[in-house]
Amino acid sequence: xxxxxxxxxxxxxxxxxxxxxxxxxxxxxxxxxxxxxxxxxxxxxxxxxxxxxxxxxxxxxxxxxxxxxxxxxxxxxxxxxxxxxxxxxxxxxxxxxxxxxxxxxxxxxxxxxxxxxxxxxxxxxxxxxxxxxxxxxxxxxxxxxxxxxxxxxxxxxxxxxxxxxxxxxxxxxxxxxxxxxxxxxxxxxxxxxxxxxxxxxxxxxxxxxxxxxxxxxxxxxxxxxxxxxxxxxxxxxxxxxxxxxxx
Amino acid sequence: xxxxxxxxxxxxxxxxxxxxxxxxxxxxxxxxxxxxxxxxxxxxxxxxxxxxxxxxxxxxxxxxxxxxxxxxxxxxxxxxxxxxxxxxxxxxxxxxxxxxxxxxxxxxxxxxxxxxxxxxxxxxxxxxxxxxxxxxxxxxxxxxxxxxxxxxxxxxxxxxxxxxxxxxxxxxxxxxxxxxxxxxxxxxxxxxxxxxxxxxxxxxxxxxxxxxxxxxxxxxxxxxxxxxxxxxxxxxxxxxxxxxxxxxxxxxxxxxxxxxxxxxxxxxxxxxxxxxxxxxxxxxxxxxxxxxxxxxxxxxxxxxxx
Numbered sequence: 226x227x228x229x230x231x232x233x234x235x236x237x238x239x240x241x242x243x244x245x246x247x248x249x250x251x252x253x254x255x256x257x258x259x260x261x262x263x264x265x266x267x268x269x270x271x272x273x274x275x276x277x278x279x280x281x282x283x284x285x286x287x288x289x290x291x292x293x294x295x296x297x298x299x300x301x302x303x304x305x306x307x308x309x310x311x312x313x314x315x316x317x318x319x320x321x322x323x324x325x326x327x328x329x330x331x332x333x334x335x336x337x338x339x340x341x342x343x344x345x346x347x348x349x350x351x352x353x354x355x356x357x358x359x360x361x362x363x364x365x366x367x368x369x370x371x372x373x374x375x376x377x378x379x380x381x382x383x384x385x386x387x388x389x390x391x392x393x394x395x396x397x398x399x400x401x402x403x404x405x406x407x408x409x410x411x412x413x414x415x416x417x418x419x420x421x422x423x424x425x426x427x428x429x430x431x432x433x434x435x436x437x438x439x440x441x442x443x444x445x446x447x448x449x450x451x452x453x454x455x456x457x458x459x460x461x462x463x464x465x466x467x468x469x470x471x472x
Numbered sequence: 473x474x475x476x477x478x479x480x481x482x483x484x485x486x487x488x489x490x491x492x493x494x495x496x497x498x499x500x501x502x503x504x505x506x507x508x509x510x511x512x513x514x515x516x517x518x519x520x521x522x523x524x525x526x527x528x529x530x531x532x533x534x535x536x537x538x539x540x541x542x543x544x545x546x547x548x549x550x551x552x553x554x555x556x557x558x559x560x561x562x563x564x565x566x567x568x569x570x571x572x573x574x575x576x577x578x579x580x581x582x583x584x585x586x587x588x589x590x591x592x593x594x595x596x597x598x599x600x601x602x603x604x605x606x607x608x609x610x611x612x613x614x615x616x617x618x619x620x621x622x623x624x625x626x627x628x629x630x631x632x633x634x635x636x637x638x639x640x641x642x643x644x645x646x647x648x649x650x651x652x653x654x655x656x657x658x659x660x661x662x663x664x665x666x667x668x669x670x671x672x673x674x675x676x677x678x679x680x681x682x683x684x685x686x687x688x689x690x691x692x693x694x695x696x697x698x699x700x701x702x703x704x705x706x707x708x709x710x711x712x713x714x715x716x717x718x719x720x721x722x723x724x725x726x727x728x729x730x731x732x733x734x735x736x737x738x739x740x741x742x743x744x745x746x747x748x749x750x751x752x753x754x755x756x757x758x759x760x761x762x763x764x765x766x767x768x769x770x771x772x773x774x775x776x777x778x
Contacts, residue, residue, distance in 0.1 A: 227580040234577035238563075238570055246565040246601075308561045316523060316557075317578040318550045472525045 231319045232327050239331035243301075258285050258339055259346045265408055266351060278351030279439045284407040286340045287369065287431035291401055294373025295380060295394040297332040302381025303390030306470070315471040329374055336370065357437045361444040365437055365451075369430040372454045375461030376426075382469040401427045406435070426457045475534075476501040476625055476656035477522060482531035484517050491517040493680035494531070499656055499673075504647065506671030507660040508766070510774060514680040515660035516558065519629050522658065523555055535625060551579060554618035556611075558629045564603030568594055568613060571602070572620060579621035592616045593642045607634035612642060619646070626650065628659040632666055644669065662774055664763045674762070678770045688762050695768045696760025699734035702727045703741055708750035716740060734759065 244250055262285055266278045305311045314324055347353035355362070377394075384390035403409050405427035411419045422428050429450040436442040444451070477499040484492040492514045499505040507515040521528050524540035536552055538545035562571055569585045576583030589595050592612040602610060611634050618626055628647075632640050647670050650657060661667050667674050668688045676684040676691075684691055698717065703726050710719045710726055717731040730737045734757055745752055767773055 230580070231577045234574050238566065238574050241570065242563045242565040309557065309559045310561060310563065312525065313557060313562075314578075315525070316550065316553075316555045317575065318547070318580070319578045 228320070228323060232323050232330075235319070235324060235327040236330050239327060240334070243331075244335065254335055254339060255342060258289060258343055261285055261408070262343060262346060263350070269409070278347050279353045280410060280435070281408065282343050282347035282351075282353050282355075283435035283438050284431060286336075286343055286366075287405070287427070287434055288398075288402045288407040289336060289339050290366070290369050290430070291373050291405075291407075291427055292394075292398045293332045293336050293370070294375070294377030295398050297335070297377070298328060298374050299377035299380030299384070300387065300390045300394050301328065302378065302469075303384040304387045306381075306472075307387045312472045321471055325378075332374070333370060336366075340366070353439070355438050356441045357439070358444075362434070362438050365430070365434045365444060365447075368451060368454050368458070369434060372426055372430060372458045372461070375458045375465065377461075378465040378469070379461055382465045401425070404428070406431050426454055430454055474501045475499065476503075476536060477505075477658065478532075478534045479518070479522070480532045482518065482521055482533060483529045484514075484521055484526060485529045491680055492521070492528075495677070495680070495682055496531075497675055497682065497685060499658060501656050502651075502654045503672040504651060504657040504659070504670055506667040506674045507658065507677055508662070508664070508667040508671075508674050508774075509660075509677035510662055510772065513677045515662075515677055516629055517680075518677070519627050519658060519660055523553060523627055524549070551621065552624050554621065554623035554626045556614045556618040556626075556628045556631055558633055562602045562610065562613065565601055567599050567601045569598040571613060572616065575617045575620055581621050583620065588616050588620055591619070591646070593638065608636050608639040611635050612639055615643065615646065619650075623655070625656045626658070628657065630660055630662070632661070632663065640666075664761070664766065664774055668762045676766060676769055678772070684765075684769045691765040691769075692760050692762055695765040696762070697764055697768060698729040698731070699757065699759045700727055700729050701734060701737055701741060702754070702756045702758070703745070704753040705745050705750040705755075706753070707748055708745050708752075709748070710741075710744070713740060713744060 244254070262278065262281050265281050269277050302311070315321065344353070344355055348355075380390050380393050384393055401407075404411070404422050405425055406422070407427075411422050411428065414422070423432070433444070433447045433450055436447070437444050475498045479498070480496050482492050482495045483490065495514070495518055497505070507518060509515050517526070520526055521533050522535055522540060524546040527541055533540055535549055538549045540546050540549055568589055572583050572585045572588055585598055586595070589598055592615050594600075594609065594612060594616070597605075597609070600609075602613070605613070611631070615628075615631060618628065631643055635643060647657065659666075659670060671688070673686065674688055674691060675682055684695065686694070704724055708726065710728070713719070713728075716728055716737040718729045720727045720729075728737060728741070738755070738757060741755070742752070763774065
């Protein structure tokens, strides 16, 4: 009961302090992904059509999952530590995992909002149809989020300052968005390059998500990739748990 | 008397730097213990070891009989202690009401934000965001977070840092209230006045070691030196006043390090000056202060470039 209240109030405060009162954050979260969808829909085809948009809607959602993990969790944790906020929270009876869980819950709520907005915009403007099994779509999104939250937490654990966390997150997020089949189809790269890029967990996650959501593929066809994503998640958790410092 | 806190031979290192070098003290329940020293003397590090931040290299700490270096003990200790850190930075967009509400949730208590805010002089500022508050107001909010759950032991790290006269008055009144309620308090400070006014016992720390530990009165009596009387008076000479203490002369001023009660010396000096027809230009009595004791003990002044 007490834990539940801590969790609920903390999650609400994350939302109020870092989202509702932060106009920049609201803009980046709500408007930018749609802006990218429209921009790239035109940029990568002769005109807006369902094919390029169908590629982009899951791609951009996937890229948001990545940046949520790297920025929303990783950089946030490093900032909290640098500002001695983690230290202050550590001195209270709230178990650290409740704080972490509330941060992740807040980011998942934002991600869900972004996904709904992108799917709605894709459907209304570009006639993108989500044909996959909703439960399977949800399952791959949950796994992908777990993977990149877990990897993002490593940034939060290893970076000593906000600045270095920012640098690490930028170095990861920006190239990965373009090399992981999110905004640009990697089929256009030479075969060997594309094959190599398919070893990235980000590519495996985004491709699986797209194939299930748009292509109507069954999640069970991607067992190997799902297992690999699970391994990344586990590795990230193990490394974070060993290296994370609250104070 | 039951001890709320017992620290024995505490050593804490940061790399090659030994921040705390064998500190021992005990704080009886219901008393206020002041750690006094310059910045960097090891006060904050000592306090942090008591609240479970950082592992000591050696030595032991017990707070309410619990060992803050052991996770299980620390979990049991947390609800029973309140902490005001020097560097508490609360989220800029958070307002006073929300911070109080959140911390009430951490401790599983009901919050009365209005009453709590009033207690630390933030009445009428419940909707003020941290980013719009002065440093002193933020410190008072941090104090409220240490108090709100009515802990048995409070740790206040430089509680008045950044506070104006109003803030200090609130802080001092709150400490008196906690004293009356039988709480145990450990506070660090580099202000003599704060240490003297608030603490039952003062522990002077220099370069990670305790250099003196007693009540303020004892420290002054033991280390403060003699009361001195200085007189500037044309035609005055302390002839026949040797019995009062030791006389020295600087320029036109005579200084007496008194041996007995300085009031008697003053009377004798005035009588003599009048008898000699000397006109008194100035006459000062300086009784030893805690600051004199600090200087005598550490060879340093507390005042730093601020």
